[in-house]
Structures are given as structure tokens and as C-alpha cells.
Amino acid sequence: MEEIRAANARVVAICVDSVEKNAKVVENLDLTFPILSDPKLEATKAFGLLHEGGYRGDTPDIARPAVFILDQQGAVRWRHLTDNWRVRVRPETVLEQLSEIL
């Protein structure tokens, strides 16, 4: 995380879970970045990531997993849309991309 901050970047996570559930996740995993709650799928749809019937827990529609790197003006400089949701982006990959952008 220090490396991310050193790259003048912040991590922000979004999912459809409620604020309470996100608070638990932050606590359980000791996260130092915020998780935003998008229960109405506003941000999910705005970014074109709607996964209808993806069904996770109590919400039938969720976001498909994606990572975007935005620059300081808010433009997308890199994105990763996994085609297999078991596969997550590695932190090293993100740091690599961040250093290439800066």
C-alpha cells in the first residue's frame, strides 16, 4: 500500500454489498482503503460492468470484476477485465502499470 501511495494513487473498491457488510470486510481484512457500496448498481452500470444474475449472496445482479487505473484528471489509463472471475489482478501488476503511467 505504501508503494501505491508513493505513486500518488489511492485504492478504491466498489461492490454491491451494503455499507454494513463492507464495514465488516474492512474490519476483518484490516483494509486501509475504502469500500464503496453500490447497491443500486449506479456506478456498476455507469462503467458498463453489470453482471445480471451473477448472484452473490442476496443480490442477483452484481458487478463483473474489473480494475481500472485512473489518472489525476480522471481518465482511464489501464483496465483489466478478467475473463475468469477466479483470477484476480496481482498487486505487482498494478504497481507496474502505475509506474508506467507516471
Place this chain on the structure above:
Amino acid sequence: MTTETVPADNNLKRWPKHAVWIGLVIAAGNFRLYYYIIFTSPDLRDAPWINMPLSWLGLALAVTGTWHVVRQGRGVMKKGLAMTALLLTFFLVGLANWYVFSFSYTLPESFTATATGDVAPEFALLDHENQPINLSDYRGKNVVLVFYRGDW
């Protein structure tokens, strides 16, 4: 002295009988192991080719074990138990492999997603401490935005 026609070698008779249960245990263990692996090893999680063969081994053992039990004319109850174990193994292995090789690929098309070069859409959402956060709050900083499926 019995007059059953069973293979002369007693040891060979015993091993295949237990193969079914060993197979089931391996399949169940593989299931459990998978969930352990995804938390501890990103490499194995990305490529389950090391873990899944274990499940196939379990299935192979269960199949051969059941085959031997049936062929050697063991009692009906033993056959029934073996069949049940085989079914269970089949179910576990099938589920695990389906999940890894098929189900986790089911995602919608990606062309709808915001592309590189686009300006990211604005949003205003609540964070986990109930504070409103706008994406524009982050102007002047680079942002790693992570959308995920939600917690288990």
C-alpha cells in the same frame, strides 16, 4: 474351506475395496484444499492445473475401486456402499471441475465496459463508514478502482 470362486490372492482383493473410500476422501480433500489454496497462493489460484488432477485421481480411484467390488461378486450391501461412495465422489469432483473450468468463466461481454482512454464516469456512493464519496474527490490523485463481486 469355502467354495466361492474368488481370486486366490487375498491382498489383491482388499486393496481395490478400499480404493473407493480413498478416492472419496481424496475428492473431498481436494475440495477443501482448493479453498485453502485460493487464500494462500495466488499462483495456484490462477492456474489450478496442479490441484485439479488430485480430484481426477480421487475419481479414478473411486471408479476402479467400485469396478473391482462389483466384479468380485461381493455382497449387495458392499456394492451399494461402493456405488454411493462413487456417486459422492463423482458429485464432488464434477462440482469442483465445473466451477474451475466452466462456471467461473460465465461473465457478460466486456465491450460494454468503460475503455482505456475514456474519462471515467462520475459517481457518488457511500463508503463503509457511511461517508459520501464522489469520484471527483480523487482529482489530482491516481486511482486504482477495483470492482469486485462482493463478499462471500
